[in-house]
Amino acid sequence: MIEYRETNRDRRVALAAKAVLHCECGAVGIITENDIGNGRIICPNNPHNGCNKIYCCKCGNDDHGTDLCPPPVETVQWLNKNSKECPNCKNRIEKNGGCDHMTCQVSVGGCGHQFWWTCGCPVHGQHKSDCLRLGER
Incomplete structure (x- = not known):
């Protein structure tokens, strides 16, 4: 029963998420519409271990200010291999x-x-x- 409730809760949280943030420090954060704000998100582990990493909500890469989002890593790897x-x-x-x-x-x-x-x-x-x-x- 506990496993069922946990799975159900995880599913509800995931459906409400706009994105999932996986920081280098090991923290994982669910980003909702309300979290997006100015398009930048600070690592959710910030208050606990001093991680000051800031990410772009659109592409998930390091914050790049007003510059265009870079292509996904998989796209760059494919281009390097095939073009x-x-x-x-x-x-x-x-x-x-x-x-x-x-x-x-x-x-x-x-x-x-x-x-x-x-x-x-x-x-x-x-x-x-x-x-x-x-x-x-």
């Missing part, structure tokens, strides 16, 4: 198959630059000294 920056304009490009000849697509904000995926050298230009020559590909 590269165009060597010319720094627009992110995904390689989803085919050969190493890439074109930065103008239709999605790119510059039209053509380069090799593996080394970043221009298709119509000189390779870096440590790259394979075009004919050796």
Whole structure:
């Protein structure tokens, strides 16, 4: 019966939550609509151990003031694994198959630059000294 009541209480608390905060100090806090205020939340363990960590309620990252929320860590990891920056304009490009000849697509904000995926050298230009020559590909 006690386990049932605890599970029921946990479920009610979780449904009222806008977010759950997991602080580096080990504290866990349920953030409700009333807690959000100015969009920043202080670690719930603050009065007990002096943890002064402040978080952004929208993204859960460290407080970043008025700057835009950074993308989630999972998104950054995926981008780093599956895409590269165009060597010319720094627009992110995904390689989803085919050969190493890439074109930065103008239709999605790119510059039209053509380069090799593996080394970043221009298709119509000189390779870096440590790259394979075009004919050796």
